[in-house]
Amino acid sequence: MTEEHDNVRVAFLWDPTSPRWSRRRFLQTMGFMAAAGAAGTSCGGGGGSSGSGPEAKRLNFYNWTDYIAESTIPGFTKATGIKVTYDNYSSNDDLFAKIRQGGTGYDLIVPTDNFVVKMIDGGLLEKLDLSKIPNVKNLDPRFRTAAFDPGNRYSIPWQWGTTGIGYDPDAVGSRVDDWTGFDLPAVKGRSSFLDEARDAFGMAMYALGKDPNSTAAGDIEAARKYLIALKKKVKQITSDYQDPLKSGGLILAQAYSGDVFQVQAENKKVQYVIPKSGAFQWVDSLCIPKGAKHPGNAHKFMNYILEPKVGAALTNYVQYGTPNKAALPFVDKAVKDNPLIMPPADVLAELKFQKPLGEAELKIADAWTSVKTS
Amino acid sequence: MAAPPTSEEVTNGAEPPSGDEGATGAAPVTPRPRHARSEGAKAHGLLGPTTIWLTLFLLAPLVIVIWYSVGTRGVINPVQHPGGKLNWSNFSRALDPSFLPIFIRTVAYAAATTVASLILGFPLAYVIARFGGTWKNVLLGLIILPFWTSYLVRMYAWRFILDENGLANTVLGSLGLGRNHQFTNTHWAVVLGLTYGFLPFMVLPLYASLERMDAGLIEAAYDLGSNRFSTFWRITFRTSLPGVVAGVLLTFIPALGDFVTPQLLGGTRTQTFGSTIQDQFGQGQNWPLGSAMAVLLMAFILVGVFVYTSRVGEDVL
Numbered sequence: 001m002t003e004e005h006d007n008v009r010v011a012f013l014w015d016p017t018s019p020r021w022s023r024r025r026f027l028q029t030m031g032f033m034a035a036a037g038a039a040g041t042s043c044g045g046g047g048g049s050s051g052s053g054p055e056a057k058r059l060n061f062y063n064w065t066d067y068i069a070e071s072t073i074p075g076f077t078k079a080t081g082i083k084v085t086y087d088n089y090s091s092n093d094d095l096f097a098k099i100r101q102g103g104t105g106y107d108l109i110v111p112t113d114n115f116v117v118k119m120i121d122g123g124l125l126e127k128l129d130l131s132k133i134p135n136v137k138n139l140d141p142r143f144r145t146a147a148f149d150p151g152n153r154y155s156i157p158w159q160w161g162t163t164g165i166g167y168d169p170d171a172v173g174s175r176v177d178d179w180t181g182f183d184l185p186a187v188k189g190r191s192s193f194l195d196e197a198r199d200a201f202g203m204a205m206y207a208l209g210k211d212p213n214s215t216a217a218g219d220i221e222a223a224r225k226y227l228i229a230l231k232k233k234v235k236q237i238t239s240d241y242q243d244p245l246k247s248g249g250l251i252l253a254q255a256y257s258g259d260v261f262q263v264q265a266e267n268k269k270v271q272y273v274i275p276k277s278g279a280f281q282w283v284d285s286l287c288i289p290k291g292a293k294h295p296g297n298a299h300k301f302m303n304y305i306l307e308p309k310v311g312a313a314l315t316n317y318v319q320y321g322t323p324n325k326a327a328l329p330f331v332d333k334a335v336k337d338n339p340l341i342m343p344p345a346d347v348l349a350e351l352k353f354q355k356p357l358g359e360a361e362l363k364i365a366d367a368w369t370s371v372k373t374s
Numbered sequence: 375m376a377a378p379p380t381s382e383e384v385t386n387g388a389e390p391p392s393g394d395e396g397a398t399g400a401a402p403v404t405p406r407p408r409h410a411r412s413e414g415a416k417a418h419g420l421l422g423p424t425t426i427w428l429t430l431f432l433l434a435p436l437v438i439v440i441w442y443s444v445g446t447r448g449v450i451n452p453v454q455h456p457g458g459k460l461n462w463s464n465f466s467r468a469l470d471p472s473f474l475p476i477f478i479r480t481v482a483y484a485a486a487t488t489v490a491s492l493i494l495g496f497p498l499a500y501v502i503a504r505f506g507g508t509w510k511n512v513l514l515g516l517i518i519l520p521f522w523t524s525y526l527v528r529m530y531a532w533r534f535i536l537d538e539n540g541l542a543n544t545v546l547g548s549l550g551l552g553r554n555h556q557f558t559n560t561h562w563a564v565v566l567g568l569t570y571g572f573l574p575f576m577v578l579p580l581y582a583s584l585e586r587m588d589a590g591l592i593e594a595a596y597d598l599g600s601n602r603f604s605t606f607w608r609i610t611f612r613t614s615l616p617g618v619v620a621g622v623l624l625t626f627i628p629a630l631g632d633f634v635t636p637q638l639l640g641g642t643r644t645q646t647f648g649s650t651i652q653d654q655f656g657q658g659q660n661w662p663l664g665s666a667m668a669v670l671l672m673a674f675i676l677v678g679v680f681v682y683t684s685r686v687g688e689d690v691l
Contacts, residue, residue: 097452100450100452118450121450122451190538195657196657197657197658197659235558236559238637247537247539248538249538249540358449361449362449362659366658368653369654369657369658369660370472373473373476
């Protein structure tokens with residue numbers, strides 16, 4: 001019981017482990033949910049994914065910005081009659097903070113692999129009923145057994161990619177093939193790196209020839225110094241680099257692969273590169289937050305996106321890698337054959353995932369605060 | 375985003391004038407005891423919705439922030455109070471000298487914004503109040519007009535104007551003045567953005583006090599041989615002082631808590647106290663520290679406002 005209540009807690013005003021408050025908090029939470037939910041509230045405490053009663057034909061989808069094909073949602077609505085409310089976020093932290101608090105009303109979210117682990121650990125996700133997602137067989141086997149969620153108990157991969165460098169070779173004055181691109185004279189004051197602690201520290205560790213998931217105090221300190229020095233050379237620390245990269249405000253940026261190919265569609269000069277000293281790869285996955293009111297519809301959407309043609313349309317549009325093996329025949333040749341969008345297996349083997357680091361993540365967070373405030 | 379200590383709350387938190395008015399309204403002087411009770415009841419009834427609103431949306435978040443500020447951070451559960459223990463170390467961390475340059479920079483931004491708003495806003499308010507005539511309301515409407523668009527959108531617009539390949543550089547370039555000026559990523563850009571954003575908060579109270587000014591006073595001053603400058607200084611400016619005081623508060627306080635402007639118009643050297651607080655609720659993963667910093671900022675503002683209003687305000691308000 002207590003566990004369930006914790007999941008729908010609105011605010012943690014009180015010690016969540018104290019049983020003294022749980023009943024009262026439960027009532028308050030339910031009061032809030034009832035007020036907020038108005039129509040069609042399912043069973044209290046979050047129900048299960050079994051979806052006993054009939055669900056309203058609605059789906060509240062919370063996704064990253066610029067991360068869906070124009071045809072995806074209309075196609076889903078046409079096929080199922082389910083109306084989709086589509087909202088956006090721009091960082092895993094924002095998403096996590098919201099889901100952590102509960103009561104968001106979202107049925108479908110798209111966290112990155114390490115946050116999927118964090119959410120599973122925190123009991124924030126509904127378990128999936130794979131019998132309702134027969135298309136799961138379309139997934140590339142490596143996404144059926146991924147370390148962050150083996151067997152797809154909680155997540156269905158959406159898209160995957162790498163975190164490398166987007167740049168304009170003309171403006172930079174040369175080709176860039178590694179993180180040392182930040183040191184080029186033409187780049188000074190016209191570059192950016194991501195406002196994401198783990199991405200920035202991973203880059204620093206790679207550049208310094210260390211394990212990007214290292215939690216050794218010495219490595220974190222070295223990476224911190226690297227980033228403080230780098231900060232003096234760049235223009236901004238930002239995750240909002242697409243428009244500046246397009247317009248020339250930035251000529252080199254640490255960036256997510258597909259984002260750069262989206263920029264490329266409008267500014268042909270911009271190139272993407274996976275730095276040779278290494279970079280992160282990642283997978284974003286569809287998940288259902290605990291207490292979602294339309295878990296059945298969310299399952300339907302998961303099954304829908306795994307349709308070969310639907311998955312291919314998504315990848316053709318957002319230019320990230322597709323986890324959907326059955327979709328490959330329908331993926332544009334230019335996307336499929338681009339080793340930067342879908343790197344071959346031997347390249348991928350070299351690219352690490354961000355490991356969830358548990359308590360050690362806080363050490364990196366503190367070092368990040370030190371970088372930001374230096 | 376679940377970050378309670380935004381500039382808005384800081385503003386609200388440090389707004390004693392409205393609270394004071396409420397208090398005086400609730401405690402009527404009683405020349406006629408017969409009616410006192412019903413009058414008091416009426417006052418309470420009138421204040422009911424406001425009280426509920428403020429309790430729910432001002433007091434409760436404030437209490438949560440204070441409660442968080444004595445918590446312990448965690449990976450999954452961002453704020454814990456293990457065994458009900460209060461963790462005061464967040465405050466000593468928040469007072470860490472490494473944050474001092476950022477704090478000084480933040481105060482400098484807010485002060486520069488306030489001074490710039492006053493210099494730009496005073497003539498504007500004066501002209502509208504004295505010479506606006508039938509156009510007064512239209513002109514005031516024009517000042518409020520930017521509020522119809524989100525602050526965020528307007529800051530993006532400024533970025534579009536100031537960027538390397540932005541409007542400013544294009545225009546300067548076509549005039550032969552060079553097109554490689556660095557406008558964004560500077561302190562000036564941040565102060566410009568803040569001034570643009572908060573100018574109306576300065577103009578409106580200034581207008582309110584200038585509009586009420588008796589024009590006869592100015593004529594009287596001239597009649598008594600006062601020159602233009604001393605008339606302005608001793609009559610116009612002095613009468614407008616309540617507006618100046620209010621305008622300074624309304625500009626300085628939100629500017630002190632702002633974190634959007636430096637993020638969009640600034641660069642790596644324009645981190646403010648507000649953005650540092652915001653970071654603690656995101657990548658910094660330290661809600662208790664962020665809360666402690668917010669509490670300290672609020673305390674700083676409260677003390678500042680108290681000193682300011684008791685020093686300046688006494689003879690003015």
